[in-house]
Amino acid sequence: MVKPRRIGVLTSGGDCAGLNAVLRAVVHRAVEGFGWQVVGIHNGTAGLLARPVEAETLELNVFDGNLLRRGGTILGTTNKGDPFDYPMPDGSRVDRSNEVIEGYRALDLDALIGIGGDGSQAILQRLAQQGGIDLITIPKTIDNDLGHTEVSVGYDTAVKVATDAMDQLQPTAASHSRVMVLEVMGRDAGHIAIAAGIAGGADVILIPEIGYSLEGIAAKIESLKARGRNFALVIVAEAVKTETGEAVRQRQGDGSFTYGGIGHYLAERIAAVTGSETRITVLGHLQRGGPPTDRDRLMGSVFGVYAVDLIAAGRFDRMVAWNNRQVVDIPIADAIAGYQAVDVDGPLVHTARGLGVYLGEGIGE
Structure with missing residues (x-):
């Protein structure tokens, strides 16, 4: 028998409405569509720094009808503590990126889906390149300033x-x-x-x-x-x-x-x-709080399903995006380099x- 894939998912940066819709879509597509296991990593990269690593297997029964309607993220998130320049209690700053990568390896994952804005995606991509992690990202920012996507999760709410x-x-x-x-x-x-x-x-x-x-x-x-x-x-x-x-x-x-x-x-x-x-x-x-709008629930669902499909197709280092009424994917480097002001x-x-x-x-x- 072929061992089922195990994929990780985390939310990073500031919270927003619609994140739970993304998580729900990832789990449904991975479990029901491909028979995979999904591991939810708590508090972004901070969960991978913890020992033991802070994570849980996400089963279908977790995503009842209420979670789709809830704001925030059931996994928790953080917008502090860059692992490449991590602030220590004594005031010093150290590179803890290898600890994050070791935490990822400890979960025995085949790929990672990171949901975040430009700063989070830049850090995740750097970690992926350093640690050989197969990474897919999903745009999340109420500011809607990520390049090459017309929509980011959280903006509409x-x-x-x-x-x-x-x-x-x-x-x-x-x-x-x-x-x-x-x-x-x-x-x-x-x-x-x-x-x-x-x-x-x-x-x-x-x-x-x-x-x-x-x-x-x-x-x-x-x-x-x-x-x-x-x-x-x-x-x-x-x-x-x-x-x-x-x-x-x-x-x-x-x-x-x-x-x-x-x-x-x-x-x-x-x-x-x-x-x-x-x-x-x-x-x-x-x-940032409150129930997500129908648009954020819809886009979160579209992005989550498509992200899992990219993993199934073996296409990594890509960000899911929405352009011209279609879900597409672009290189992460292009996404974080293409700032989108008004x-x-x-x-x-x-x-x-x-x-x-x-x-x-x-x-x-």
Whole structure:
């Protein structure tokens, strides 16, 4: 008898909605389609660093009807601890990549599916090349900034959460004659802000790709007042800088810095230059949680099945992608090298401007 294949799967980087749909698809396709075993690795590469390795066999009965609807990832994930530059308790940094590879070998796996964004995929590919690991990756990022794929798992849910927030803010803005500022995630790209801004009827949309001025924002708000509107909706991506080009960041307990604070900065200045009463809402990690949308469940299922099929075909070092209404695969190197910012000449920017939205005056850095 031929020994059934054992494939590993892990989630890496920030969590998002739709990851459990991917895991469900991988297990169903591998087990029911090919009779393979699937090993779920806990907490990304951190699970492979643990001794004993933190992993479990994923059986079909784990994926009842509820998991498809749950946000997050049942395997856990991490966006810290690069194994090639791992921070130690004494403050030193060491290369622990061989330990990760040894952990993978200890599981007796034939291939690995890694679900992550550009940073996670870069690390996984480097580990695969060093350790001779047959690797397939699946794009996961609410920022939707991975190149060569029109869709990444988690993006659609993040946009829906932001759009829902706009829907909730509009009535209270109108009731109190206020300017509502909504800060959304977007590490370096404004995909969430522009999509939710258009869908949610924003009057001002600020994204990292396009520069702006406080005078321009104020002029838009004053024009709304002139035609009888008593409120305005502003949406801003967290990576947007001040009008003088300074990044707004928050220091974390471990000494690192994360984006956050541009919404408060803008609310204060809008109030000062327009005299409007302003309020700020920061969605933060609300965009990562909650039940995945139908689109994220669908794309997660498509990607998971296709990833297993790539393993069956012996095609490795590939990322699953969605292009022109088709599931395809591309070299991982191409995917992580092809950063996808908002196209400043693209249809969403054109649509926003056509709707009279203030989107800035120039191209950002």
